[in-house]
Amino acid sequence: MIDEILSRASKVSDSAEVFQVNAAETPVSFETNRLKQITTRQSKGVSLRLIRNGKLGFATASGEVKPQDLVKRAAEAAEFGAKAHFELPASYSHREMQIFDPEVEKLSQDKMIGMGQGLIDSVCAHNSELKCDARVVKAVVDVNIANSRGSAANYKKSIFHIEVEGTLIRGTDMLFVGDGDTSCNPVTDYRQIAGAVIEQLELAKENVSMPTKILPVIFTPHGVVSALLSPLVTAFNGRVVFQGASPLGHRKGEKVFQDNISLWDDATVPFKPSSRPWDDEGIPSQRNSLIEKGVVSNFLYDLQTGGMAKAKSTGNASRAMGGMPAPMASALIISAGETSLEDMLNGMEEGLLIENLMGAEQGNVMGWDFSGNVLLGYRVEKGKVVGRVKNAIVAGNIYELLRDGVILSKDSRWVYGHLSTPYIYVARLSVAGKG
Amino acid sequence: MKNKNIDTQEQLTSILSTTQAEYMEIRLEESETTRVQYRGREIEDIVSSTAVGGNVRALVKGGWGFVSFNDIDRLKEWATLAVNQAKQTGKEASSFSFLPPVKDRVNLEKVKKDPANISLSEKKELMDQYNEVIWSIPGIQTSIVGYADGQKHVTFANSEGSFIEQSRKDVSLRVSAVARDGGEVQQAGLSIGSKGDFSKVENLHSQVKTTAKLAVDLLSAPKVKGGEYTVVLDPVLAGVFVHEAFGHLSESDFIYENPQLKEIMTLGRKFGGKHLNIADGAAIPGLRGSFTYDDEGTPSTKTYLIKDGILVGRLHSRETAAKMGEKPTGNARAVDYRFAPIVRMPNTIIEPGQASLEDLLKGIVEGVYVKNWYGGTTSMEMFTFSAGEAYMIRNGKIAEPIRPVVLTGNVFTTLENIDAIANDLDMNQGGGCGKGGQFPLPVSNGSPHIRIQHCLVGGR
Numbered sequence: 057m058i059d060e061i062l063s064r065a066s067k068v069s070d071s072a073e074v075f076q077v078n079a080a081e082t083p084v085s086f087e088t089n090r091l092k093q094i095t096t097r098q099s100k101g102v103s104l105r106l107i108r109n110g111k112l113g114f115a116t117a118s119g120e121v122k123p124q125d126l127v128k129r130a131a132e133a134a135e136f137g138a139k140a141h142f143e144l145p146a147s148y149s150h151r152e153m154q155i156f157d158p159e160v161e162k163l164s165q166d167k168m169i170g171m172g173q174g175l176i177d178s179v180c181a182h183n184s185e186l187k188c189d190a191r192v193v194k195a196v197v198d199v200n201i202a203n204s205r206g207s208a209a210n211y212k213k214s215i216f217h218i219e220v221e222g223t224l225i226r227g228t229d230m231l232f233v234g235d236g237d238t239s240c241n242p243v244t245d246y247r248q249i250a251g252a253v254i255e256q257l258e259l260a261k262e263n264v265s266m267p268t269k270i271l272p273v274i275f276t277p278h279g280v281v282s283a284l285l286s287p288l289v290t291a292f293n294g295r296v297v298f299q300g301a302s303p304l305g306h307r308k309g310e311k312v313f314q315d316n317i318s319l320w321d322d323a324t325v326p327f328k329p330s331s332r333p334w335d336d337e338g339i340p341s342q343r344n345s346l347i348e349k350g351v352v353s354n355f356l357y358d359l360q361t362g363g364m365a366k367a368k369s370t371g372n373a374s375r376a377m378g379g380m381p382a383p384m385a386s387a388l389i390i391s392a393g394e395t396s397l398e399d400m401l402n403g404m405e406e407g408l409l410i411e412n413l414m415g416a417e418q419g420n421v422m423g424w425d426f427s428g429n430v431l432l433g434y435r436v437e438k439g440k441v442v443g444r445v446k447n448a449i450v451a452g453n454i455y456e457l458l459r460d461g462v463i464l465s466k467d468s469r470w471v472y473g474h475l476s477t478p479y480i481y482v483a484r485l486s487v488a489g490k491g
Numbered sequence: 492m493k494n495k496n497i498d499t500q501e502q503l504t505s506i507l508s509t510t511q512a513e514y515m516e517i518r519l520e521e522s523e524t525t526r527v528q529y530r531g532r533e534i535e536d537i538v539s540s541t542a543v544g545g546n547v548r549a550l551v552k553g554g555w556g557f558v559s560f561n562d563i564d565r566l567k568e569w570a571t572l573a574v575n576q577a578k579q580t581g582k583e584a585s586s587f588s589f590l591p592p593v594k595d596r597v598n599l600e601k602v603k604k605d606p607a608n609i610s611l612s613e614k615k616e617l618m619d620q621y622n623e624v625i626w627s628i629p630g631i632q633t634s635i636v637g638y639a640d641g642q643k644h645v646t647f648a649n650s651e652g653s654f655i656e657q658s659r660k661d662v663s664l665r666v667s668a669v670a671r672d673g674g675e676v677q678q679a680g681l682s683i684g685s686k687g688d689f690s691k692v693e694n695l696h697s698q699v700k701t702t703a704k705l706a707v708d709l710l711s712a713p714k715v716k717g718g719e720y721t722v723v724l725d726p727v728l729a730g731v732f733v734h735e736a737f738g739h740l741s742e743s744d745f746i747y748e749n750p751q752l753k754e755i756m757t758l759g760r761k762f763g764g765k766h767l768n769i770a771d772g773a774a775i776p777g778l779r780g781s782f783t784y785d786d787e788g789t790p791s792t793k794t795y796l797i798k799d800g801i802l803v804g805r806l807h808s809r810e811t812a813a814k815m816g817e818k819p820t821g822n823a824r825a826v827d828y829r830f831a832p833i834v835r836m837p838n839t840i841i842e843p844g845q846a847s848l849e850d851l852l853k854g855i856v857e858g859v860y861v862k863n864w865y866g867g868t869t870s871m872e873m874f875t876f877s878a879g880e881a882y883m884i885r886n887g888k889i890a891e892p893i894r895p896v897v898l899t900g901n902v903f904t905t906l907e908n909i910d911a912i913a914n915d916l917d918m919n920q921g922g923g924c925g926k927g928g929q930f931p932l933p934v935s936n937g938s939p940h941i942r943i944q945h946c947l948v949g950g951r
């Protein structure tokens with residue numbers, strides 16, 4: 057079918073590219089400590105991008121594809137489309153990458169049910185009042201790309217995901233705890249996940265209030281995701297940079313952050329769910345340094361944005377929801393530091409340990425301001441966690457936060473396979489509390 | 492739009508009538524979407540998409556099997572798989588409200604201007620104009636103008652003998668203006684949506700201009716000091732507030748299997764003052780979230796959630812209604828064929844009171860007036876919502892602009908803290924709601940201006 061689309065498209069365009077994804081996904085879902093639903097998702101999608109008279113046209117079809125219709129719609133769109141600032145690659149890379157484990161495909165539904173129930177049971181053994189939802193998911197994705205210049209490539213990826221979310225209700229007080237992991241291998245040992253959730257339950261035993269003042273704060277790896285991930289992803293997006301809307305766009309080569317901070321994007325780490333041999337335009341994946349010892353070093357580009365910005369594609373094209381390729385981070389890694397979490401806490405006379413900040417990604421992300429409710433966080437006094445903070449909101453600016461006074465823990469971890477980060481200590485954050 | 496490959500009704504009936512499941516439903520969906528997006532001065536993409544897909548859901552002994560697919564011609568195979576998955580899941584008695592079968596066909600509502608009759612070049616031309624309006628404002632760094640329209644035809648059939656065909660259209664426009672001064676970046680946005688009426692996204696030039704000016708003005712606005720304030724919300728943000736702060740808590744799939752939550756949400760519990768009335772429903776005509784049957788084939792209703800400050804109702808699917816011994820309310824919705832229906836809001840409203848905006852502002856020595864939205868989210872107990880525009884209130888008057896703020900609170904105390912409701916109900920039709928990975932579901936919400944005492948505001 058790909059050949060038929062390309063041959064029809066070639067007749068009405070200068071060049072054309074077909075991108076096809078076939079996927080099979082099986083989530084096993086638990087609700088309130090019990091197995092609730094087994095799902096199978098079969099999906100087939102194809103998209104055609106063509107360049108006609110120097111302009112881009114794009115059309116997609118899920119399910120039934122009529123090649124003639126797809127080509128007609130893409131050609132129509134090209135009439136009004138954006139000017140193409142790139143050429144389709146003359147050849148695609150065929151390198152191997154470790155992202156497929158046949159064990160994922162082989163996992164039986166019974167085994168998955170056993171894992172989910174086992175995870176719930178080990179968390180509930182710690183607190184029998186806890187009500188848990190859980191998900192165990194296996195998926196296999198088959199990705200094909202081909203273009204009218206005669207090049208084609210294919211890869212297959214397996215994904216395994218396991219997570220648990222517990223709710224503990226006392227009166228109208230609700231506590232939400234949870235953790236999980238995503239990988240291209242089956243995660244058969246869920247003890248670490250259960251252990252992390254149990255630790256959250258232990259730290260959150262007592263509720264305490266928070267004063268309104270400027271305080272030092274430690275973000276746990278989950279806390280980093282909830283507070284910092286979306287502003288960072290936005291600021292290093294080459295498209296945002298090219299439009300002049302990134303707070304870092306004009307600062308490449310400048311030292312903007314404290315020199316212990318390095319950040320890179322890497323889609324080549326074996327068996328991570330974001331890894332891939334090439335991006336959604338067939339450009340080979342690579343490790344892209346974004347912050348090198350506090351200095352802004354590069355941004356993330358796809359072919360079109362790279363062409364407009366007179367930069368090279370960094371292999372970061374992504375077609376979220378079957379749309380046009382756009383630059384997007386794949387897997388971000390924040391450098392680890394040298395301090396243990398204990399020492400970080402010990403140095404804290406009064407402060408806050410944040411595990412989950414709610415609503416932080418919904419503010420002025422481009423302006424690098426963030427603000428959110430401390431959904432799960434703990435008050436720290438004289439180096440010790442004294443209880444769970446309720447009714448508190450924090451607000452700050454990423455740039456001011458990471459400029460100085462930052463301490464990074466020596467241990468870091470992957471959060472759902474998309475970000476690897478240490479605990480991050482920041483010296484000053486505005487906290488507003490009730491009562 | 493009609494898939495000619497299958498004689499739909501006959502095939503569905505044959506599969507459903509012989510199923511081993513206690514209940515089975517099949518949804519088939521065909522859709523077409525067009526999207527036009529500008530980023531900066533240039534057009535970024537024009538995308539035309541089609542999708543053909545479906546799903547089968549089966550219930551056996553309280554357990555569900557759900558299969559979604561693009562290969563419609565393998566329907567029989569998918570149905571068998573769904574039943575097997577349900578058998579593997581179910582271990583106890585099912586709770587499910589069985590309904591009398593419905594045979595109906597719901598055609599597209601008549602709209603003033605059907606986007607299907609408007610050429611791509613005309614759509615592009617209008618977006619071009621809006622983009623030009625943004626760029627005419629000095630200080631603008633970049634712009635995003637995103638337009639989308641879609642049409643969907645859904646065939647629903649179940650083992651009770653229902654066969655329902657529904658068509659719906661949706662039109663949405665999102666405009667963002669971004670202003671920059673050195674390292675400072677500020678943005679302002681406008682979201683408009685309608686149930687398929689293109690005329691609703693026309694003639695917005697002056698609103699787009701105001702949005703662009705706002706982004707520039709925000710650069711010089713100061714940040715508020717964090718803390719508790721008396722806040723006054725405009726109808727748009729108050730709509731987002733009622734959706735986040737209370738609407739999601741009324742979705743019974745969160746409550747029905749949790750004894751503590753059932754106790755918290757006991758009907759008759761006092762949530763607010765006598766002046767507080769909150770309703771939700773898809774049967775309220777003419778709104779973006781309105782429909783005739785939900786995705787389980789239940790006829791839509793209008794449900795009072797709070798009447799005179801007292802909890803009087805909640806939103807149900809057929810399963811949650813049966814488990815709680817209440818009637819289904821027609822609130823089971825799925826964003827598309829890839830998902831099973833879950834309990835969702837269609838149109839959520841705080842009903843108007845008697846006061847004027849001036850009455851609400853009167854007597855506030857120092858407070859915050861918030862307008863428009865960026866977003867909002869909830870944990871059920873705690874919610875946050877972010878304003879697109881904010882001003883200080885000083886001595887009963889709206890005073891200087893400040894940077895947009897995030898507000899947060901606890902639903903059980905915040906509804907009690909709504910001490911005044913104005914008479915100027917307005918609906919926000921531009922929202923898309925996300926839950927359980929299903930996003931964006933067309934919803935609307937609305938309210939008059941409301942005043943909340945002791946609201947926590949994030950800031951310096």
